[in-house]
Amino acid sequence: MYKFINDQTLLYINQGYNAEEVAHMIQLPAELEQLWYLRPYYGTLAHNAKAVYQKYMGWYDGNPATLHKLPRSEFAQKAVEYLGNTDKVMERARADFAQGQYQWVAEITSILVFADSDNQTARNLCADALEQLGYRAESGIWRNAYLSGAKELRQGMSISDDTVSAGKGDMLRGLQPSMVFDYMGICIDAQKAQDLTFRIQVNAVKDDASSEPYLLTVRSGVLLHQYGMHAADAEITITLPRQAIALLLAPEQLKKSEHVNITGDTSLLRKLYQSMTEFDPEFNIIEP
Numbered sequence: 001m002y003k004f005i006n007d008q009t010l011l012y013i014n015q016g017y018n019a020e021e022v023a024h025m026i027q028l029p030a031e032l033e034q035l036w037y038l039r040p041y042y043g044t045l046a047h048n049a050k051a052v053y054q055k056y057m058g059w060y061d062g063n064p065a066t067l068h069k070l071p072r073s074e075f076a077q078k079a080v081e082y083l084g085n086t087d088k089v090m091e092r093a094r095a096d097f098a099q100g101q102y103q104w105v106a107e108i109t110s111i112l113v114f115a116d117s118d119n120q121t122a123r124n125l126c127a128d129a130l131e132q133l134g135y136r137a138e139s140g141i142w143r144n145a146y147l148s149g150a151k152e153l154r155q156g157m158s159i160s161d162d163t164v165s166a167g168k169g170d171m172l173r174g175l176q177p178s179m180v181f182d183y184m185g186i187c188i189d190a191q192k193a194q195d196l197t198f199r200i201q202v203n204a205v206k207d208d209a210s211s212e213p214y215l216l217t218v219r220s221g222v223l224l225h226q227y228g229m230h231a232a233d234a235e236i237t238i239t240l241p242r243q244a245i246a247l248l249l250a251p252e253q254l255k256k257s258e259h260v261n262i263t264g265d266t267s268l269l270r271k272l273y274q275s276m277t278e279f280d281p282e283f284n285i286i287e288p
Contacts, residue, residue, distance in 0.1 A: 001028065001032050001038050002048075004028065004029070004032065005026070005045065005048050005049055005052055006052050008026050008049075009022055009026065009049045009052040009053055009056075010052070010056065012025060012026070013053060013056065013057060016062075018053075018061035018062065018063070019049075019050045019053040019054065019057075019061060020050075020061075022049050022050070022053055023046035023047075023049050023050050024046070026045055026046070026049045027045070028045060039138065040138050040139045041138065041139065041140060042139060042140060042141060043139065043141065044138075044139045044142060047139070047141075047142075072114050072288070073114050073115070073288045075111075075114075076111045076112070076113075076114035076115040077114075077115045079111050079115065080111065080112065080115040080116070086112060086119070086122075089108065089112065090109075090112070090121060090122065090125065093105050093108055093109055093125055094125065097125065097128065097129060100132075102129040102130075102132040102133050103129075103133065105125065105126070105128075105129040106126055106129040106130050106133060109122045109123075109125050109126035109129065110126055110286065112126075113126055113153070113286070113287050113288075114287065114288055117287045117288050123153040123154070123287075124153070124154065126150075126153055126286075127149070127150040127151075127153040127154050128150075130146045130147070130149045130150040130153070130286075131146065131147065131150045133146045134146030134147040134150065148285070149285065149286040152284065152285060152286050152287065153286060153287065157282040157283070157284060158282070172246040172249065173246065175245070175246055176245075177202075177204055177212065177214060177227075177242070177245045178225065178227065180245050180246055180248055180249060181214065181216060181223065181225035181248075182225075183249060184216075184223055184248060184249065184276070185222065185223040185224075185225075187249075187276040187277050187278075187279070188221060188222075188223055188272075188275055188276055188277075189221075189275050189276070189277050190220070190221025190222070191221070192221075192274070192275035193218065193221045193271075193272065193275035194220055194221040196218050196219075196221075196268065196271055196272060196275070197218065197219045197220075198218055198234075198235040198236065198265070198268045199215060199216065199217050199218070199231055199234040199235055199236070200215075200216040200218070200234060200235070200236045200237070200238060200269070201213065201214075201215060201216075201230065201231055201232075201234035201236070201237040201238070202214040202215075202216060202237075202238050202239075202240075202248070203237070203238070203239040203240075204240065204241070204242040204245055205239065205240065205241050205242060206242045207242075211239075212227070212242060213227075213228060213229060213230045214226065214227055214229070215229035215230065215231050215234065218272060221275075234264070235264050235265045235268055236262065236263070236264035236265060236266065236268060236269050237261075237262070237263045237264055238254075238260065238261070238262050239260070239261045240254075240257070240259060240260040240261070241259055244257065244259055244260070247260060251269075251270075251273040
């Protein structure tokens with residue numbers, strides 16, 4: 001089956017079709033389609049065909065109009081200007097919904113939502129369409145995506161603080177030092193840190209009192225880390241227990257912990273943390 005998906009996707013690519021077109025064209029031979037263990041309970045044929053397309057071709061579909069598309073909200077606002085009377089658009093969308101054209105209704109009402117996120121009428125109809133797509137989806141993953149989108153449109157994003165805290169704590173306890181440094185790197189807003197240039201020597205002390213040295217270099221808004229490197233002239237030196245390495249992601253706890261020793265120019269460390277972003281898990285998916 002996977003050989004079929006790979007080869008047939010490449011067949012269509014070499015005939016000039018893009019990912020969306022391939023996903024709608026590809027179909028398993030009857031012999032494979034009838035096998036119960038090849039049914040799309042998790043992934044789907046269309047999903048995997050797009051993945052094969054992306055592997056070989058990347059995101060670009062060959063149409064120069066899509067090289068640098070407008071942000072979704074900006075596109076939606078212009079589209080609504082061209083559509084004109086949104087009440088008439090909604091009237092036609094309701095008629096199409098009644099005829100079972102759920103995918104189209106989801107797409108056109110999504111444009112209205114991105115143009116005006118307070119348009120609850122469009123939000124509700126878009127949610128209705130996504131719900132119907134979810135109910136008839138054989139793939140559990142697709143069903144979850146459709147129903148999650150419908151829930152967000154009706155209720156907004158809602159994740160309890162307890163859930164976030166519990167998940168974050170479990171994650172932090174399982175991080176290796178290199179993972180902590182990688183995470184620090186992606187938290188840095190380069191625009192805020194582009195003028196910072198310094199090094200941090202991190203000594204992670206293990207239970208047997210031996211130390212794992214890591215050298216962090218901050219330059220041009222980027223944080224690089226090297227294992228086994230030691231720089232005596234680093235601007236900052238941080239020594240802490242290896243099992244407490246995640247404290248580097250919590251500056252207030254890092255500063256207060258009696259198990260952490262920080263020497264050097266702490267003002268640079270403070271500027272680094274000021275440039276870092278704390279991620280909010282409640283970001284929107286199906287609305288601006």
